[in-house]
Amino acid sequence: MKRYSAFAIAREAMRHHEGWERAWASPEPKRKYDVIIIGAGGHGLATAYYLGKNFGITNVAILEKGWLGGGNTGRNTTIIRSNYLQDPSAAIFEKSRSLYETMSQDLNMNVMFSPRGVMMLAQTEHEVRGWKRTAHANALQGVTTEFISPRRVKELCPIMNIDGPRYPVLGALWQPRGGTARHDAVAWGYARACSAMGMHVIQKCEVTGIRSEGGKVRGVTTSRGDIDCDKLGIVVAGNSGHVANMAGFRLPLESVALQALVSEPIKPCMDVVVMANTVHGYMSQSDKGEMVIGGGTDGYNNYTQRGAFHHIEETVRALVETFPMISRLKMLRQWGGIVDVTGDRSPILSKTPLENCFINAGWGTGGFKAIPGSGWGFAELMARGHSTLCDGFELDRFREGRFVDESVAAGVAH
Amino acid sequence: MLILTCPCCGVTAEETEFHGGGEAHLTRHGPDSDDDQFHDYLFMRENPRGVHFERWRHVYGCGKWFHAARDTVTLEVFGTYPAQTTEPPQHIREAISARRPGWSWRGLS
Ligand SMILES: Cc1cc2nc3c(=O)[nH]c(=O)nc-3n(C[C@H](O)[C@H](O)[C@H](O)COP(=O)(O)OP(=O)(O)OC[C@H]3O[C@@H](n4cnc5c(N)ncnc54)[C@H](O)[C@@H]3O)c2cc1C
Ligand SMILES: [Zn+2]
Numbered sequence: 302m303k304r305y306s307a308f309a310i311a312r313e314a315m316r317h318h319e320g321w322e323r324a325w326a327s328p329e330p331k332r333k334y335d336v337i338i339i340g341a342g343g344h345g346l347a348t349a350y351y352l353g354k355n356f357g358i359t360n361v362a363i364l365e366k367g368w369l370g371g372g373n374t375g376r377n378t379t380i381i382r383s384n385y386l387q388d389p390s391a392a393i394f395e396k397s398r399s400l401y402e403t404m405s406q407d408l409n410m411n412v413m414f415s416p417r418g419v420m421m422l423a424q425t426e427h428e429v430r431g432w433k434r435t436a437h438a439n440a441l442q443g444v445t446t447e448f449i450s451p452r453r454v455k456e457l458c459p460i461m462n463i464d465g466p467r468y469p470v471l472g473a474l475w476q477p478r479g480g481t482a483r484h485d486a487v488a489w490g491y492a493r494a495c496s497a498m499g500m501h502v503i504q505k506c507e508v509t510g511i512r513s514e515g516g517k518v519r520g521v522t523t524s525r526g527d528i529d530c531d532k533l534g535i536v537v538a539g540n541s542g543h544v545a546n547m548a549g550f551r552l553p554l555e556s557v558a559l560q561a562l563v564s565e566p567i568k569p570c571m572d573v574v575v576m577a578n579t580v581h582g583y584m585s586q587s588d589k590g591e592m593v594i595g596g597g598t599d600g601y602n603n604y605t606q607r608g609a610f611h612h613i614e615e616t617v618r619a620l621v622e623t624f625p626m627i628s629r630l631k632m633l634r635q636w637g638g639i640v641d642v643t644g645d646r647s648p649i650l651s652k653t654p655l656e657n658c659f660i661n662a663g664w665g666t667g668g669f670k671a672i673p674g675s676g677w678g679f680a681e682l683m684a685r686g687h688s689t690l691c692d693g694f695e696l697d698r699f700r701e702g703r704f705v706d707e708s709v710a711a712g713v714a715h
Numbered sequence: 716m717l718i719l720t721c722p723c724c725g726v727t728a729e730e731t732e733f734h735g736g737g738e739a740h741l742t743r744h745g746p747d748s749d750d751d752q753f754h755d756y757l758f759m760r761e762n763p764r765g766v767h768f769e770r771w772r773h774v775y776g777c778g779k780w781f782h783a784a785r786d787t788v789t790l791e792v793f794g795t796y797p798a799q800t801t802e803p804p805q806h807i808r809e810a811i812s813a814r815r816p817g818w819s820w821r822g823l824s
Contacts, residue, residue, distance in 0.1 A: 542762040553758035555737075556787075601717075601735040602787045604764050609716045611731050644758045700754040 302497035304409050324489060325496035330503050330528050334362045336683065337521060337530040339508045339544060341365035343374040343484075343669065344661055345536035346491035346502075347676020348683070353498040355677070356684040361500040362530075363492075364523060366507035370488030373538050374669065376606075376638035378561050378595040380574055380583065381670040382419040382479035384446045386435050387705045389693030390647060391442035396690060397674025401482060404673060410490030412482045413588065417572055419479030420449075420457065422623075424468035424579040432474035449475045460570050465622050468579055481574060481585055487672060511548040511658070518548070518658040533658045534683055539604065539639025541662035550654045553699045554643045554663050558599040558608035562617075562635040564627070566590030580619030584627075592627060594620060598640065598666060608637040640665045645698075647705035650679055650691035659683050660696065717785070722795050724777035736770035739782045740801060764788055766811055766818055768803055771795070784811060 303309065303322055313320050336352060338345045341363045352358040365371075381401055383394035400407075401414045423429040432448055439446040451463045454473050463470035492502050503525070510522035511533070520529035537544050539556045566589050576583035581597040596616030599608040613635060621628045643649065643663040648671070653660050661679045664671060678690030693705050717730040726732075738760050744752040761767070767787050772780050782800070784793040784807050793810045796803065802823060803811075811818055818824060 540764070543764045551759055552762075553754075553760070555760050555762045601769065601785075602738075602762060602767055603790070604788045605790060609730060611716070699758040700750055 302493065305411075324493045325502050327504065328501045330362060330364075330501065330506065330523070330525055333520070333529040334501070335360040335530065336532045336534065337361070337528060338363045338534045338536055339521065340372070340535070340537040340540075341369035341488070341492065341502055341504065342372045342536065342538060343370070343487050343491070343672035344538075344664065344675050344679070345534070346488060346495060347672050348534055348536060348661065348679045349495045349500055349676075350491045350498075351676050351680035352684060353495065353500060355680060358684060359498045359500055361495070362528065363495065363500065363502050364506045364508055364521070364528075365502070365504045366524075368504050369492050369502060370485055373638040373640060374488050374672070375485055376561070376636055377484055377669040378583070378585070378593050379481040379484050379669055380419060380479070380576070380585065380667075381414070381482060382476050383444050383670070384419070384421070384435060384439055384474055384476045384479070385707055386438050387647075387693075387707060388442060389705050390707055391439065391444055393674045393678060393690050393694075394671055395442070395444050395674075396677060397671045398478065400673035400677065401670075404482075404487070404490070408490035408494050410486055410493060412486040412490055414480065414482040415588075416478045416480040417574065417585075418457070418475065418477045419574040419576065420454065421474040422454070422470050422575065422577045422579075423472045423474070424470060424577060426471070428579060429471050432472070435474055444476075445478060446474055446476045449473050457573050458571060458575055460624055460626050461575065462623055462625050467622065468577075470623075479574065481587075484669060487669075491676075508544065508547070511544075511655075513549070513655055513658075517656040531657060532683055534661060534679065535658065536661045536679075538662065538664065538668070539641050541641045541660070545653075545660065548653065548655050548658055552649065552660070552662060552696075554641045554649070555602055556604060556639050556641055557601065558603040558605065558637045559595070559640045559666050560599070560608040560612060560635060560637040561593065561595040562613060562632050563587070563594065564592040564630040564632050567592070567630070570626070575623075577619065577623055580623070582616045582620040582623070584620055584624065591633065592630060598642070599637075604639055606637050606639055642666070645704035645706045646708040648675070648694055649696050650675065650682060650688075650694040651696040652682075652686075653696060717790060717792060719771060719783060719792060720795050721773040721776055721779070722781050722797050723773065723779040726773070726776050728776065732773065732775045734772045734774045736772055736780065739768040739770045739798075740803075766793070766815060766820065768820070770798065786815075
């Protein structure tokens with residue numbers, strides 16, 4: 302792999318940019334790998350990367366039915382934060398946030414991590430109490446957050462109307478080291494690094510069946526033939542239930558659509574990320590100047606990667622009240638992704654009833670921020686059989702009532 | 716956007732007049748049930764890629780609950796039926812079979 306650098310840009314410019322090599326190889330699948338990962342989204346690719354980097358396991362294939370990063374990883378609004386309430390969440394999300402700080406150097410790919418600060422508004426008395434509680438919990442967990450006053454909110458984000466008639470801003474939970482990153486670059490960076498370690502990233506290869514023998518996984522059936530493996534990781538987000546069925550077990554989650562939209566580009570007007578959970582809307586400004594907007598999930602099971610228009614209307618209506626200046630913005634694009642939502646709104650990082658088959662799912666509306674941390678922990682779980690980062694996120698927690706309840710702390714999608 | 720017909724009052728309207736209530740035909744386990752039954756009842760859903768039976772409420776109309784048969788991949792609605800039943804009625808199953816030959820659910824087709 303040729304390294305990217307300022308010098309490389311100059312060198313390639315001298316030869317009319319004809320010398321750039323392909324970022325990753327597109328090999329034919331082998332008959333067998335030590336590890337197969339299903340799904341080349343951020344979580345699958347990061348898992349493969351840390352299997353190689355931290356455990357020296359490089360005989361790995363990542364199978365993707367479409368194109369890499371074409372699932373939720375390339376469809377999200379890229380908010381990165383770690384101000385969750387429960388200890389297991391704080392551990393994995395904070396690990397993840399800290400890995401984002403050095404990701405560009407680590408992968409030699411500019412992922413444009415921008416720790417511009419994330420602000421979660423309190424617009425009801427309940428939210429004030431809730432966010433204060435989270436700020437105290439974060440202090441104990443070693444995650445830097447603070448509850449700030451409406452005045453400070455206005456200073457940090459002058460375009461906000463803090464005394465709207467219905468939902469005045471009563472304060473906010475502020476995480477100064479949260480922010481955004483470029484989602485495609487995260488997927489591409491991991492894919493390039495995996496390919497450089499000799500792993501096979503195989504696109505347009507859909508897994509249609511999972512083969513087992515004596516309760517142990519043997520391999521997968523794909524649109525490009527049978528492939529064997531010693532260990533299998535299922536990392537397919539919205540399709541998790543569907544793929545788990547192939548392996549013979551069920552998952553406690555449901556697949557629903559989550560939508561986002563971006564406006565025409567405008568001059569810089571907002572240099573923080575704002576989330577308003579009570580009214581179900583959040584917004585940030587991209588480097589290109591577009592306002593990036595998202596809201597809550599659509600209300601029913603859905604595999605179509607598109608949602609209903611009235612949800613967009615609800616989101617935008619709420620945001621216009623809080624940001625009156627966006628009322629005349631034209632919207633450029635709108636899209637949806639299929640997110641896998643669990644009962645406690647926390648992920649599943651776990652062994653499964655099928656031996657040597659592992660599941661990484663349930664990130665739902667908020668797993669972009671978790672990509673490096675989840676990959677780090679899940680790789681350890683797959684390689685060693687245990688990872689402290691995954692502790693608490695087992696599949697059997699629902700049966701035993703050990704929830705990692707984040708549904709109260711984060712009622713909205715992000 | 717879905718268009719649903721409420722079998723209780725007969726009104727046909729688009730989805731903003733209704734509210735989805737999740738998977739239908741769950742067995743509601745009570746006291747004396749074991750952990751596995753509670754687990755399935757509280758957390759396990761079929762979440763199919765395809766035919767799905769679900770509960771809906773006509774919130775901005777007659778206010779009543781009813782059931783719908785719908786495809787989660789195409790968003791096609793096969794039909795709606797009253798909630799006072801533990802399984803989809805014959806005419807709904809036939810409507811699904813006509814569109815999805817070979818389809819089956821809990822041994823019914
Ligand atoms: C609109 C929207 C906004 C969001 N905003 C945020 C946000 O601001 N911050 C945040 O942290 N998170 C956000 N999220 C959530 C985040 O995008 C996801 O949690 C995360 O990207 C999940 O990554 P993944 O790798 O698990 O899944 P994906 O990126 O979806 O990857 C799964 C891959 O598996 C492949 N696959 C599926 N079935 C098969 C098969 N049978 N064979 C082979 N391959 C298969 C799919 O094609 C897909 O590429 C948002 C999501 C959406 C939809
Ligand atoms: Zn009605």
